[in-house]
Amino acid sequence: MEKITSTSNNKIKEIVKIRDDKKFQSEKKAFFIEGLHMVEEAIKRNIVFEIFTKENMLERIENVNEIRTTLISDSVAEKISSTKTNQGIFAICELIENEIDYSENILLLDQIQDPGNMGTLIRSAACFNFQTVIASSNSVSFYNPKVLRSTQGNLFSVNLVNDDLIKTINNLKQKNFLIIGTVLNNDSKPFKKTEFNQNQKYALIIGNEAKGINHDLYSLIDININIEMSNEVESLNAAIAGSIIMYNIKK
């Protein structure tokens, strides 16, 4: 079994680039994960290209006979981990282009920047049966290490797609989806007073943390709602707003 002990090894440099660089992820069709739980989930789904592990973690992983495994030193583990402390086990996985599941509600993310918000929204989408999450290409990567941590392992239970949102929304409208937005204006309806048909499919747009939903999408919104709150304060966190809506659409 190969062992890498130098942090300046070319393979290690490539791992760090896959970890941090969204473009490079698409180019290589690969993403980086860390921690025993994540690696086990990825092995189950048959998407692991290669495992990188400290020697003491080797016996902890199962069903890896067929998977290329490379030993790494403590310093290499520190180098490739995105956290201060690490379990010493990592993998490079295949980034599979997911399909849109048109049989369930869909979450659309318009330029979400904060990885914690992105991860939490994926986690909530999985909880509330929004089986597909489609993010604009200027959103943070689904495979950013902080996004992965915030999903708490729910990454693999939803379909993750990057696409242009105008094109996507027009496509969804042709498939009879209704588009829900949260643009702050006089036309918005109080969410608690809005009725949702349980036989209708909906796609919910959540906009950028600071700027909200892109103006280009305004005219495509079928139902513009606002989440009722006390007056004094400005706005809810984007992941909170999205999750409240996803939860309450179902009766």
Added chain:
Amino acid sequence: MEKITSTSNNKIKEIVKIRDDKKFQSEKKAFFIEGLHMVEEAIKRNIVFEIFTKENMLERIENVNEIRTTLISDSVAEKISSTKTNQGIFAICELIENEIDYSENILLLDQIQDPGNMGTLIRSAACFNFQTVIASSNSVSFYNPKVLRSTQGNLFSVNLVNDDLIKTINNLKQKNFLIIGTVLNNDSKPFKKTEFNQNQKYALIIGNEAKGINHDLYSLIDININIEMSNEVESLNAAIAGSIIMYNIKK
């Protein structure tokens, strides 16, 4: 005006300790804030002990005639900031013991560890009129820099209290509050089917991210609810769960 240029200056060391050390915050009855918006909000509320600012930010702040202001160098600003980039303006503020507002619903935090969750819960509490947030003493500090960032300036619109939760809950029960919990067991009621009386005051307990609500509090819960979700996934993020409940209690 005094100017500090050395990162090993004793005052700077003390600022860093106030920033990071919850015990030291209580001892000194002080907390650390950063950024123009936060400092301005603190000035309005008359709680600023001392401002630390880079020279170029001096003209940006108003109403500081009475407040002691110290100039700092770039390197000192970097040292005391909790973020990679900083605006160059900071303050040490008075940590005032807030009172419980018994006229509104109350949020109880049992050993919340993640500063992002704590900050987001405070922000949502402010949005949904939970005017008091009471955290167990083993929760992360309200004044942790990441908590402050996640509140997005809503820190000052709610009453923040640290106290023993058993004592607190018994006190709230005497004042006719009903206690809501989210313990996963067979007795829990689906949240969407639970009626809340709009004339009743409620206190909602949100438990630790990994362990949930402390066992010692179970017997004190009056209404144990669960947030309905698809089966495959384990759990919602604590801040999401808390916010969904706070939003939906009001009609």
